[in-house]
Amino acid sequence: MEETKTEKDIYYEVNDEIATIYFNRSHKRNALTYDIWREIPKIIEECEDNPNVKMIIFQSVDEKAFSAGADISEFKTHRYTAESASHYNDVTMKAEKAIMNVSKPTIAMIQGFCVGGGCEIAVACDFRFSDENGKFGITPARLGLVYNTPGTKNLVDLVGPAKAKDILYTGRLITAEEALGIGLIDRVISSEDIQEETGAYAGTICNNAQFAVRGSKRIVHEVLEGATEDSDETAQLILDSFVSEDYQEGVNAFLEKRKAHFKYS
Structure with missing residues (x-):
């Protein structure tokens, strides 16, 4: 709605x-x-x-x-x-x-x-x-x-x-x-x-990879709550970003010198 x-x-x-x-x-x-x-x-x-x-x-x-x-x-x-x-x-x-x-x-x-x-x-x-x-x-x-x-x-x-x-x-x-x-x-x-x-x-x-944006927001909040190292959840979040379609698109766009078109929302 x-x-x-x-x-x-x-x-x-x-x-x-x-x-x-x-x-x-x-x-x-x-x-x-x-x-x-x-x-x-x-x-x-x-x-x-x-x-x-x-x-x-x-x-x-x-x-x-x-x-x-x-x-x-x-x-x-x-x-x-x-x-x-x-x-x-x-x-x-x-x-x-x-x-x-x-x-x-x-x-x-x-x-x-x-x-x-x-x-x-x-x-x-x-x-x-x-x-x-x-x-x-x-x-x-x-x-x-x-x-x-x-x-x-x-x-x-x-x-x-x-x-x-x-x-x-x-x-x-x-x-x-x-x-x-x-x-x-x-x-x-x-x-x-x-x-x-x-x-x-x-x-x-909005034009950036949303998985990365929201992951960053989550980690900043954890830092504000006192975190100094990755939790199991944030460590997995970081690893997941490396196997995402958005990561592949971001790397390819950089190498091909074009604008990235991210799919995650």
Whole structure:
């Protein structure tokens, strides 16, 4: 199923092997509702299972905000007691882990505010590209909340413990320039060019051997979890790459000085 229902608060479209997931609450700066969080793992699963999808991009339907964070108007219904908060947190962490664990590469294409839960989603992606108007922050300290461990780990992995503490303790918003300087984001691109350049970067990855791309993603994740040597599974993954059709095609294309046409998806 390839969603195109633009009346939904979150939906996705597939074009040229790229699934683009859109946040569609621009009137609320794409504040994330409980239903949006619950929908994310379903969309990710569909993208994972779709052989026509090689890349996933998260973005807003417009340039005003990637997401300004959780919809605080729901907190008195979904996060007001310990029991309801526990359930809500389970839903958000399921969404976050779905983004982190999907085998296909992910990009957060950010314009405007990327705060709270919006930043949590962006940090869970493989890459974060922002326009010059990007504003970043993780603000639970302003609400009297403690940030979850998976989100904190993702943040620390990107910016280090001191900068993570700065972001979390102060709850301040930082510019795209500062975010780039501390490693929170990977690129700053002009608002006029960000759509085209993000698509071009995704296209470069789509053109490569997907077995290699996804294998690399898996091994990077294992390194972040503390691995320093190949596990039995990753050792087999590496060996399997040498007997794949894509490896043969890649070698032949190089020797024949032509573009490789990989088949794995």
